[in-house]
Amino acid sequence: MTRPGSRSGTTMNDVAAAAGVSQATVSLVLNEAAGTRFSEETRRRVHAAAHELGYRTNAHAKVLRDGVAGMIGFVGDFVATAPFAGKIIEGAQARAWEAGLLLLTVNTGGDKALEAASLETMLSYKVAGVVYAAMYHRVLEVPDVLAEVPAVVLNSRDRSGRFPSIAPEEELGGYTAAKRLLDAGHRRIAMINIGAVDGELPAAVGRYAGYLRALKEAGVHPDPGLHRIGDGHESGGFDNALALMTGPQPPTAIFCANDRTAWGTFQAVAQLGLSIPHDVSLVGFDNQETLAPHLRPGLTTLELPFLEMGRRAVELLLGGAERDGSTEYFECPLVERDSVAAPSKATSSH
Amino acid sequence: MTRPGSRSGTTMNDVAAAAGVSQATVSLVLNEAAGTRFSEETRRRVHAAAHELGYRTNAHAKVLRDGVAGMIGFVGDFVATAPFAGKIIEGAQARAWEAGLLLLTVNTGGDKALEAASLETMLSYKVAGVVYAAMYHRVLEVPDVLAEVPAVVLNSRDRSGRFPSIAPEEELGGYTAAKRLLDAGHRRIAMINIGAVDGELPAAVGRYAGYLRALKEAGVHPDPGLHRIGDGHESGGFDNALALMTGPQPPTAIFCANDRTAWGTFQAVAQLGLSIPHDVSLVGFDNQETLAPHLRPGLTTLELPFLEMGRRAVELLLGGAERDGSTEYFECPLVERDSVAAPSKATSSH
DNA sequence: GGGACCGGGTTATACGAATTACCAGCCCGG
């Protein structure tokens, strides 16, 4: 069964010996080096021998000589294991592969020691660059050691401003969501946020700012009681939606700052015997593929363009050069489904 | 800002020059090679110089000399991007890191050409082994090239029997699920499967077999009408649950062969105005973390032990040696939540 | 006082591929 030479370790010297030529000839022929001339017969023999022996180039020897490896480091906090962020890796990997590069992946789980150690290891492997990715959009500290290679911060922003960053355009997303509901005719539009708007959660801050802007632009005075702080999970949506819908003046529409929150809202609405979108319209955020399309009715939401963001991160790495610490923002497109309708006439307090 | 020597490329020779010793001395001191003796003063100078210059070993040079790299290849079809299988990578990576190894990850998205090419690249990097992972449990063809290194099939089984495989114990899982419902007092127990039981879907086949075994053991004659073939998605659960619950003799309990199917069932049950677990009890499968705990009521389900399976795969690789093509099965523990209760007295046809 | 031994290092080589410089033979022109 074992093909001849399939045991690890066939080198160019072996091929050279089998073909009756020198190692240099093998190298030149196999790499089709420019400006060299070998007879057809020699090329044939070299290729035949290489094939016969199952020759495979030793990447380490090559890197040692050439200086840079065909690998890109990808370190994330939870990206690899997060249920929805897989696309971010998929995009990065796809772009890397187009350039013939492989991804050396580590997800640290937030462990700083592991992070430091794996970065060291990556650098010792002479990676062509490092993508430093975060599961959710925030402002973070980038390890100093990344200054030694091309590095890009993905789905977050570098506090120090040393590295280029890639992040979703939260404010525009929030604006688009609210505008969609306004355009449908709603005026009492609640927002269940995924965290406080004071701090370092650009998603919460930005989406809220966009929501406010859309309201103001439409001449709607925002009711502070309609903005609620959830926790980003299903339960945050459930509890807040329950409170909103059983309050004195329930909203006719709710913008949930992420899809999980929207899901909780679905469950609360169902529990109250109300229906979506008849009694209340909903817009989510994230377009989480395991959730948004499968809710009944399907959830209208904004898509986080993770695939493109991942691609772009690697693209920036490959481009090299610039290295300014500016942030590139990605627009989140609206994905229409069936959770938005015009408000019903009766402004019932159920 | 740039620390001295932080420019890539400090070698042992630089350190040696700075410390006034030979390159060999640097190597021996830094690696604390056994059986060598250097004065405290020399060691100090070497360490100081290495630190000062920001020396970092060149992994490629080391691998070239030593023959084997500190990397493990991980190739999966969709594992990296699947919403629930992240744990499988997390486990593999954790175990690898304990051995000081990094994961070289590729998810092929089912593209055989990409798969072949990335395996070639991985082998050229002299990976210590390869984990060949699948998103869902099936019997698959393993590329021949993997015979050249230690390799393990993860979350699937190798058809050829050449490689050790790791898979969940489906039959026992199905048995446990059904038994949980039987123990609660149910007799009319439906199963919504995730695919046909004729073919190459061990999850569908095994879980069904376990379900049948539990029924028979309890003296319950299985009603063929209660076994329905879904598609593994939410809609498969929804449609089939609707059909079951509106049929002439609805079941008092349903075993859904995965959590997404269970979710669809939740939505169907809600639509019918029924409640879980009062009108019908449910057991799922997968313990999908974004789903099962957040349903209302929480879903009782079986957990796929992906973390342990991932760990074990790397463990087998590191162990080396054996290399028989046997399959190691992992038990799926029951996770109790609140979707199971005793059947209500009234055998209402709703 | 001469060999054995030990502390404290150094020299040289190998790993596998890429690349530069060179070389041998042949043909051709003048």
Add this chain to the structure above:
DNA sequence: CCGGGCTGGTAATTCGTATAACCCGGTCCC
């Protein structure tokens, strides 16, 4: 008959590390 150019290659060097082999000066012991 000598030099130049072309064809078809080869020899030697480089990358950075690990390690086996060796070396030198001083002690100790008989």
